[in-house]
Amino acid sequence: MKFKFIISFLVFMPLLTFAQNKKSKADNLFYGYQYQQAITEYKKEMEKNPLTNHQLLNLADSYFSKGSFDNASELYLEVNKNDTIMSVNRFNKMLQSLSKISERDRVKTFLRSKADKLSPELLENAEFNYSLLEIPNKNDNNIIRDLGINSPQGDFSPAFYKNGILFSSSRSRNSKNVYEPTGESYLNIYFARINSSNALVDVEAFKEIPATEFHKSTPYYSSKLSTFFYILSNTEDGELRYDENGKNALAIGTLSENGRFRFILKDLSTSFYYPFFDDTTERLYFAANFDDSYGGTDLYYVYTNNGQIMSAPINLGPRINSPGNEIAPYIFDGSLYFSSDVFYGLGGMDIYKSNILADEAYTIPVNLGEGINSKSDDFGFIIERSKDDDGLSGFFASNRKGGKGGDDLYAFELDETPGLKTFALGGKVVNLRNKAGLQGAQVRLLNQQGDILKEVVSGTDGSFRIEIPWMSQVTIQAMSDGYSIFSTTYSEEGMKEIQNTAYNMGLAKMEDLITEKEEKTVLKLKKFYFDKGKSTMNAQVETELKKVIDAVERFPQIRLRIESYTDSRGSSSYNKRLSQDRANTIKQYLLSNGLNSHNIIEATGYGEEKIVNNCTNGAYCLDFLHKQNERTLFVVE
Template identity: 90%
Template sequence: MKFKFLITILIIIPLLGFAQDKKSKADNLFYGYRYQQAIAEYKKEMEKKPLTNHQLLNLADSYFSTGKYDNASELYLEVNKNDTIMSVNRFNKMLQSLSKNSERDRVKTFLRSKADKLSPELLENAEFNYSLLEIPAGNEDKTIRDLGVNSPQGDFSPAFYKNGILFSSSRSRNSKNVYEPTGESYLDIYFARISSTNTLVDVETFKEIPATEFHKSTPYYSTKLSTFFYILSNTEDGELRYDENGKNALAIGTLSENGRFRFILKDLSTSFYYPFFDDTTERLYFAANFDDSYGGTDLYYVYTNNGQIMSAPINLGPRINSPGNEIAPYIYEGSLYFSSDVFYGLGGMDVYKSNILANETYTIPVNLGEGINSVSDDFGFIIQKAKEGNGLSGFFASNRKGGKGGDDLYGFMLDKSPGLKTFALGGKVVNLRNKAGLEGAQVRLLSQNGDVLKEVVSNSDGSFRIEVPWMSQVTIQAMSDGYSIFSTTYSEEGMEEIQNSSYNMGLAKMEDLVTEREEKTVIKLDKFYFDKGKSTLNAQVEGQLKKVIDAVERFPQIRLRILSYTDSRGSSSYNKRLSQDRANTIKQYLLNNGLGSHNILEATGYGEENIVNNCTNGAYCLDFLHKQNERTLFVVE
C-alpha cells in the first residue's frame, strides 16, 4: 500500500460535497477508488449524455491515478478553459500530466501565460528547479541500495531510533484487520536494526508503542523529550470515530517514556501526517490540509513547551508549500528536507531541500536530483552522520521499479550534504534621504567575472528577494532611473552573514548629493580644514573625502574638478603652492580608494585667488572670516 494513497483519500472525500445527490455508477466507482472501472463506466455514460465538469475532472483523476497521463492532461486542459471549478491541486495534476508526457516546454509556456495569477514563489521555484534539472547530475558519490527488510506490501516512513530505525508497514499480520480501500492490513510500526554496512536487519513489530486494531504509522522519536510522536486513527473506547460526513481521519499522538499516551493534534475531519519534533526549537512539524492549504497537504508547525502544544498551526508558506502535496518534514543541520509532488519535479513525489535562514525564511527548495529521486514516488527522507568516516547516511522510501512491494525502504551513503547550496538575499531598496522604499528598482547579482547571474525588480514597498546557486564571490547591485547605483562585493564569509538578515540598499538622487556654491554645482560636504600650513590628510578631511568616493560610486558617470583655495594670510606664491599640494593629496587619495582617472578632470590649487569676502591682503579680519576663504570644491561636470 502506498502511503500517498491515504493522502488521496483526504483530498477526494471533500469533493463529495460537489457531486450531485444522485451519483452515477461511474461516480460511485470513482469515490470508491476503483479508477480503472470508473474510466470504463464514464466512457459508457458519455455515449448517453455529456459529463458534467465535475465528472470530467473525476475521469481526469482516474486517468492520472492509472498512469494514463495523455488522457488526463487533455481533460484537465479542457476543464481549465472554464477557469471556474478546478482546484489548485488538480491544476498541479494537470501540469504533472504534461510533464510526465515530456511536455516541459509546454508547462513553462503555460506558467508564463498564467504568471499574473500564480504566486511569485511558485514561479521562482519552478524556474530555479527547471534550470537545476538541466544540469548533468553528478551522483557518483551516492550509493543507493534496496534493503532486505522490505515486504510485498508497503514499507515506508523511516525514523532513527537508538541503533536502528522505526518504519511503517502494511505487511500482513494475523491480528490486524484489513483496510478495505487497499485490501491490506492497517498500518503498523516496526523496528529494524542498522548493521555495520548501513543495511537493515532483524525486523520485528515495535512493541513499545501499544497495539491498536487500526492505523498506527509514521513514528518519530524525540531524544530530548524521550517521547514517541506518531499518527493513528481517531478512536474512542477502541472504536473508530467518524465526523458528520462519515469520515475517519488520522490524529497525532504521543507516548512518553513512562507510558503515558495522549492525542495532541486531533480533528475528526482533518488528517495529520508525518510528525517531526525539532529538539532545538521545540517545534512540532507535520503535514495536513487545512483550509489555508496552498494545494493538497501542506507543511505546518506548532510551538510547544516540553511537547505541549502552545500555538495554532502555522503554515510554512508558499516558498515551501505548493499546489501539490507536501509531506515528510525532516530538519538536519539547518536544512528542511521534505517531499512534494509539485509539477516541476522528476515525477511523483520528490525529495527537496531548503535552508532555514536566521530570519526564519526559507531558501528555494531544490530537488535532490536523480538517485535519491526518480520518476516514481520518493519520500520520507532522513539523514545523519555516518557511523564510520566523514560521510552521511540515511534512508527513504520509494515505489520505483525493481522494488519488492508497493513502497520499499532504500538506504544511501553520501560524501557530502545533498542538494545544491544557494545564496539567498532579501531586503529593501530605499531612498537614501528619507528611507522610503523604491518601487521598480533593479537588483542584480554578478559573478566574480562580472556576468549577471540573476536580476529582479523591487516591489511596491521596495522589497526584493533574489537567489542563485552558491559561489565563492558575488557582487550585489541596485539601480533605479534618476537614482545612484549601489554596488558592493562579498566573499563567502560575508555572503553567509548578509543572507541571514534583511539587506537594505540606499540609493540617492543626484540632487540630494549636490548643491550650488559659487555659481557651481558641487558635491554637498561638511566644511573641512587641513592642519595649518600642511597638505597631509587629517581625520576630518579624510571623513569628507569618503563622502566624495561614495557619491562617485553611486554615480560612476560623475566627472570632478578639484578646486583648492587658501586664505590671504602668507605670500601669494606660498599659498598657491600649498593649495596645489592639497589638491594633489586629495586627488591621490581618491585614486587610491576606488576612483578612476576618468573621474577626475583636474586638481588645481588657486591659492588666495577668488577671495569670497573682504579679507584680502593687508585687511584685518577675524579668524573665522579668514577661514571662509580656505575651502576645496568638488565641482560636478
C-alpha cells in the first residue's frame, strides 16, 4: 500500500540522522527503504560483529516488508526475549509475523502469557475476533467488483462527492516532481463519475482543489459545510517545509466552495491522515501518530464549530486503537468503520466496524470478514444507501491479487449492513440500598438454554461492559458474595432498547431485606390489608407481593413460611377460614408469578390465635388497635 509506505516514511524519517551517525551501510539502506539490499548487508555485518538490538529490529522489519515472516518473527521474538526496546508497533509486527506463518495458536498462547502487561481491551478484541473468524463466512464474494478506472500506480481513499467519488492516486501528472521513496508522482486528487451500474467512469484530475507540486490526498467533502477536507504537504512559498530533524509532515487543510483555503491541523513534526468530518456531531476525525499513540497511527477527533477547531485532539482509546496502525475513519448509521493492521486480522490492513454507543463508548471492532477483507491490505471503506433504498453500496481500496497496481479501487453492493451484529451492554452493578458501586461483581450473559456466553467482573466503581454476537434472547445476571442475584431475560426488542442505555443492576444484602418481628426473621415489607371480609387481591396487596417475588428472585434459595392473621372481630371459625383463604390467595399469586414450591414451605391462616395486644374477644378497642392484629408475615426459614 503506497499510502501506508508514505506513513512509514514520514514516521521514520527523523531516524535518518541516527543511521548516518552509526555509519553502517546496512542501516543507511534500511532507512532509505531499500529493504532487500539492507538484508544482504546486515547478513554481511553479522559475520564480522553481532548486530545491536536496534539493528536486529531493522533486519526484522526488512524481512517483514519483503514478506519473509518466518525470519522476521524469529528476530522479533529474540529481541523481545532479551531486551525491552521493542515498540508496541513492532510488538504488533511480531504477532503479525507469527499469524502469517500459521502460528495463530502460538499467538494466543503468547497473549495469555503477557495478559498482565496488555490492555484488557486488546485481549478482548483479539479473543472476540479470533472467535468471529472461525464462524463460516456468509459473505457473497461476487458483491466485490474491480473497477476499470484503476491505474498501474496506487489508487485509493474514495470519498463520495455529488454524482461520483473523489479518490487519491499517484498516477502520472505530467510533472517533473517525483516522490523519491516510491519513484512515482506525488499524490493527487481525482474525480470519477458513478454511472447507473455503480461503475466509475470519466476519470479526471479534480480541479476544484488548487494544484500543488507535492502531496495532495485523502479528500472528504462535507455537504453540511460545503467544504473539502484533505491532506497536503507542509509548504511555504511553493517549497516543502521541514522540522529541525529534516522531516516534512502532512497537514490537513480545508477549502470552502467559495475558494477559501486554510490549514486547520498543521505540525511540522506530526503528520495527519484521512480526515473525516461528521456532519451530525461536527467532529473532525483523522489518523495521526502523537505521543499518546497506542501503537503506530491512531484515530483521533477534535470538536469543531462550523469546521473551526475547538479542542485538542482526543484519542479514541484502546477499544479502537491498538499496537498496530489505525487509519481511514468513516461513520455511517451510528457505526465507525476504519482500517487496522492489528495482528488478529486476516492479513495486512483489514476493515473493522464498531458501533458508537450512547455514552460515547465503542463496541468491540469486528472484522468485516472475507470478501471485503483479504490477506492483503484493505482500507478506505465508504458506504451509503442505494438510491432506490433496496440495499447498500460503496467503495474501498485494496492491493489484493488481481489488481492493476499497488492499490486499486473496488466497488461493492450489499443487502444489509456489513459486519457481525453484536449485543453490547455497559453500566454499573450497585448496592440497592445506597447505590454505591460494587467492585468485583460477576456479570454474565446467558443464552436461551442457560449456557454462560460471557462473564466479566465489575471495576472499582462497579462499572462493567460486556459484548457478545447478537442472538434472539439473552439473560443478564449479576452477583456478588454476600449479595443477592440479579437476573433478567430480554428478547431482541428489549435488547435493542437497553444496549444504548447505561444499564445499572442493583444487588441487595440479605440483612437489608429482612427484619425481626414477633421473635421471627421476616421479610421487610410495608403492612398491607385485604378489603374488609375479603380474600381477593387488591392493588395494595399486589404491590407488596411483588417485593416478595423480587426478594426471592434475588435470593433463589430463600424459603418462606406464609402466616396470615386477623383481628378478633367476628367468630373464631370465620376468622380462621378467612385468614387461610388469604394465605392461599397469596401463595397462589406467588406461584403463578415465578416462585415455586421450593420457595414456599407452607401457607397457614391463624385467624385470631395470636393477638399482639389486648384487643381480644369482647374487648373494646379503637379501629387502629384492631388493625395491629390483622397482618401477614413472610417468615424466612
